[in-house]
Amino acid sequence: MSDLLDLTLHVWRQPKSTTPGKLVTYKVKGVSKHASFLEMLDILNDQLTVTGEEPIAFDHDCREGICGSCAIMINGRPHGGQRGTTACQLHMRFFKNGDEIWIEPWRAAAFPVIKDLCVDRSAFDRVIAAGGFVSANAGSAPDANDVLVPKEAADRAMDAAACIGCGACVAACPNGSAMLFVAAKLAHLHHLPQGQPERGHRAAAMVTAMDAAGFGNCSNHYECEAACPKQIPRDVMAGMNRDYLKSAVVHRDRENNSDGT
């Protein structure tokens, strides 16, 4: 059997955020089954370049599934739908010779398209800047072993902290909700003793920022969990709802003192 694939690709082309986009069909021939999905796009891009057509813009960087840059909808599934796999780690052996593949950017109101397959995910940064931190200036820390953290708590914090901020959860959600992303950050910090002092304020501030950024609400489809390349479990969202409700009852705003200085 040949190790090479001939494929038909339907790729979203959009010159910039303010101009309309459309799917454009390309043929790409002789792609090795051992190539990664992004390497297949590299091959197509070189092919386009030599024929005088501008290459397809797509975000990528580490190409080993950890930086969270890649954000491609493949056949309607974020990152292509392979369990626990980012688009950069998806390999062409999962496709067959002659396949048609639809390649699009994330679709969400809070993630406007910049160009082709690149979207603006700065809304995530704004949510973190609203409260996704522990206020501890450099130099102010006690000895690391002065604060004991039960192993189970550290493990559960790490499970949630594995989020790479790619936005697949938002792209998968019919409502464009960022609940899984926000809840994962809250779960990471709230499983640890270091996260407790600011717990209520953090939940309230991040949820407020999430709403302001234009993300939708959760209506329990759990497409986010299925799409998450780091397999963040959906139960983090229950913890977030609890923290948010509690903060709504007892929370008093810190009067613009969120910088912690």
Add this chain to the structure above:
Amino acid sequence: MISLDSRSPSGPIDQQWSKAKFDMKLVNPANKRKYKVIVVGSGLAGGAAAATLSELGYDVACFCFQDSPRRAHSIAAQGGINAAKNYQNDGDSIHRLFYDTVKGGDFRARESNVHRLAEVSVDIIDQCAAMGVPFAREYGGTLANRSFGGAQVSRTFYARGQTGQQLLLGVYSALSRQIGAGKVKMFPRTEMLDVVVEDGRAVGIVARDLVTGEIKSHSAHAVVLATGGYGNVFYLSTNAKGCNVTATYRAHKKGAGFANPCFTQIHPTCIPVSGDYQSKLTLMSESLRNDGRVWVPKGAGDIDKRPSEISSEQRDYFLERKYPSFGNLSPRDIASRAAKEQCDDGRGVGPGGRGVYLDFADAIKRDGESLIRERYGNLFEMYERITGEDPYRVPMRIYPAVHYTMGGLWVDYHLQTTIPGLFCLGEANFSDHGANRLGASALMQGLADGYFIINYTLGNYLAGVTATKDLAATTTASFRDAESAVTGKLDKILGVKGKRPVDSFHKELGQIMWEDCGMARSKESLTHALEAIPKLREQFWSDVTVLGSRDSFNQTLEKAGRVADLLEFGELLCRDALVREESCGGHFRVEHQADGEAKRDDDKFCHAAVWEYVKDAEPVRHIEPLTFENVKLATRSYK
């Protein structure tokens, strides 16, 4: 003429940093906000520096080319971070970490800097834990440790196989807090394209907004570069695709000395190249060599056989054979060279014969599959995802790959480059790892520089600068000249309108570098590279094709600018390798070996080589002599 005063403090080594901190001038808290600082890069070093300087009250602007500071390449580090905590009660100390680092670097690092690194390592762990980094814990709630190459103690802290990610997310959260409070102005998707120097001082940068294409100047009282390493000069490396030399190389062209560019690290355990479409290489953690046995077939005739068809008598466990006392856990540089030798000998396995087996069969037989799965499950999964092969059934195939660069901009004890007001942190500088970096020390250095060193040394510099008078206007001739040079270069690239895509030049450069200046270097190979690179550069400037425009989002144009710099920098790297007529750490000159092992020449090369850029002429080599008063110069042996 550049000056290379290291400004290392005098006195006993364990008191130097305390003394230096006391001697440094301070900026009064109320005045700090009047000083503007630019930080380029948002990884462990840059992100930590931007957050910390902002916490102190300075007016900070931070730039990164990624879409978010959270994506800097520090995120990909797997194994861990060293610190001399001695929590394991196994004999670690600041002095031992210092000693291991100097020795591991094959005696080509500056003692004073390395000692300071070991001292502040303990504060780093405290700080990270306080910020909520989910380090691995023991059942009693204390921090867990593991061991790494080049050390006989367990001093490595870790967060599963994602230590870099968790440390970076800690830095990113601290930085985000300052951004949210309006105290750091963040410029994501913005690439620094030049440093502006006025009256001999760094006064700002010229950067391109990668979304709009706008080229803009930004002025400051000081500029901090934390822009990572240059491993991508080899095209294929474990670095992210965006990693590049542009910031440091353009600073070099503005007068910053570049030190030891030939000190590059090749990591022995990476997934081999599978075809010419390959765009990057993936690391398989060093920890695998605890249980995996490395071998190739004894006979070249057996390389195409299935590994299960080759009996143990027909296998050559070459690391165990050559280095019986360290075996499969020989240091990175040694293990890499040994694998290359076997492949050069025609006994490599897999596509193109560039691979050796890393076999877990004996470990699985001994300990059971479930224990191996518990130890390495995520790595085995990653391997299978990439290769389609199940390492529980067939041995992994691995091959060395470029991983880290010890060379970088020369900095003094204050982390200042040869340009006053221009500082350089993390992998981008040269100071701490000598000719070979030990595992789990890169994260340590990035955070040390960013959290605990630059805050003192930058303050000392700024105390000598007048806040009101010394902030340059971005309309001066030096800014306008830098802007037009940047614009001119981009237009020149767009104007070539040739036939070859950018990547084809980058790949060809990578091949030259890897063949001629990779794991083994010789006078002959380096001379060849020094002829081939300028020719390739000429072809680039006559035949590259970049479509689209300068004033729009144009990823190919970004890449072309970086490749253009790599095409110049690769030559500097080879030149440095040619002049350094010795073998040390990652720099292996085939002419300088004893019984197949690296042979240093301390009489002639016990120094850092610092290159000064000269327009339209050959660069000038200066030296900073290195003295070893606390660790005795000795030959490393692993037999």
